[in-house]
Each structure stands twice: as structure tokens, then as C-alpha cells.
Amino acid sequence: MSSGAAAGPIFAEGEDCRAAWREATAGYDEPDAHLEILGKPVMERWETPYMHSLATVAASKGGRVLEVGFGMAIAASKVQELGIEEHWIIECNEGVFRRLEQWAKAQPHKGHAFRLLRPGGVLTYCNLTSWGELLKTRYSDIEKMFEETQVGPLLEAGFRRENISTRVMELQPPRECRYYSHPRMITPTVLKH
Numbered sequence: 001m002s003s004g005a006a007a008g009p010i011f012a013e014g015e016d017c018r019a020a021w022r023e024a025t026a027g028y029d030e031p032d033a034h035l036e037i038l039g040k041p042v043m044e045r046w047e048t049p050y051m052h053s054l055a056t057v058a059a060s061k062g063g064r065v066l067e068v069g070f071g072m073a074i075a076a077s078k079v080q081e082l083g084i085e086e087h088w089i090i091e092c093n094e095g096v097f098r099r100l101e102q103w104a105k106a107q108p109h110k111g112h113a114f115r116l117l118r119p120g121g122v123l124t125y126c127n128l129t130s131w132g133e134l135l136k137t138r139y140s141d142i143e144k145m146f147e148e149t150q151v152g153p154l155l156e157a158g159f160r161r162e163n164i165s166t167r168v169m170e171l172q173p174p175r176e177c178r179y180y181s182h183p184r185m186i187t188p189t190v191l192k193h
């Protein structure tokens with residue numbers, strides 16, 4: 001694992017990892033507390049309460065849950081504990097996908113089919129690397145950050161303002177975390193009308 005928040009920017013200006021990401025080694029460390037790919041910090045165990053908050057929103061309508069990005073299975077394992085019918089996961093890294101296949105064998109909810117979000121369906125998501133950068137450089141208020149950088153694209157995607165809400169939680173990242181240092185996290189709930 002690389003070390004420390006002082007190691008410089010995670011992505012160089014214009015750096016594009018897409019071509020190499022798929023086959024790059026999934027670097028899970030020994031205590032299974034960190035995942036790195038191409039030397040980038042991808043997921044860390046300290047995020048567990050936040051991932052569980054997102055998973056709880058994602059599973060709040062029951063039915064089918066689509067999850068993009070398996071990482072360390074923290075959100076996925078929470079989704080599996082909740083009252084859902086199907087759980088679909090998209091993961092683009094081969095090593096992470098192999099871990100997904102092993103994990104899936106032991107889970108109670110299996111996948112069958114996928115359709116787009118239905119009326120009444122719920123979307124939740126995060127992008128801690130870009131939100132962390134915004135909170136370091138442009139915002140001190142996480143709700144203002146969400147309002148000014150996330151709501152516009154959600155409206156453009158067709159969601160209605162009255163169907164977008166958020167919950168803020170306190171969660172202090174460890175000092176060594178390279179992608180997030182703000183002491184608060186935000187869980188969006190975005191309902192399809």
C-alpha cells in the first residue's frame with residue numbers, strides 16, 4: 001500500500017486509467033482494510049458506516065438492487081442482509097470481480113434480470129474522490145457542495161427536486177486517507193417519480 005495523505009494528487013492532470021483498470025491487480029492488503037488498483041486508493045474499511053448508510057437507502061424499496069462497483073463488498077454485504085429480491089452488481093476490474101464471484105456463492109439473494117429504475121425506485125451513490133477534492137478546495141459545507149454540484153446533473157437526468165433528499169453523518173476519515181478528509185459524509189436518496 002502507498003502511504004499518507006501527503007503523497008500528492010491521486011490522479012495526475014488528464015490521467016486516464018480506463019484502459020488499464022480492467023486487468024490491473026486488485027491490491028487487497030493483509031488485514032483486508034484497503035484496496036488499491038494501479039496505485040490508487042479505491043476503498044478503505046473505515047468507510048463501513050457510510051457504505052452501510054448508502055446500502056440501506058439502496059435497499060429501502062426492496063425489490064431489485066443494482067450496485068455499481070463491488071470494491072470490498074462492504075455495501076454489498078449490507079444489501080444482502082436487507083429485505084430485497086434481487087441484487088445485481090457491475091464491476092469492471094477482473095480481480096475484484098473474482099472476489100465478487102467467491103462472495104456471491106455464500107449470499108442468500110441471487111440475481112435474475114435487470115431493468116432500469118422503475119417509478120418509485122431509489123438511487124443512491126457517492127464519489128468520495130471528487131467530493132473530497134471539492135470539500136478541500138471549494139466547499140466547507142457538504143450540503144452546499146451536494147446542492148451546487150450534484151442536484152443540477154440529477155435534474156438534467158430527469159429526477160425532480162422534491163424527490164432528492166440527503167442525510168449527513170459524522171465520520172472522521174483516518175489521517176492517512178488520500179481521497180477524503182472531511183469529517184462528514186452525505187447519503188443521497190433520489191426517488192424516481
Ligand SMILES: C[S@@+](CC[C@H](N)C(=O)[O-])C[C@H]1O[C@@H](n2cnc3c(N)ncnc32)[C@H](O)[C@@H]1O
Nearest residue numbers: 042051069070071072073074075090091092093
Ligand atoms: C469505491 S469502490 C466501491 C466500494 C464498495 N461500495 C464497497 O462497499 O466496498 C469502487 C469500485 O467500483 C469499480 N468501478 C469503478 N468504475 C466502474 C465502472 N465504470 N463500472 C463498474 N465498476 C466500476 C472499481 O473497480 C471498484 O471496485
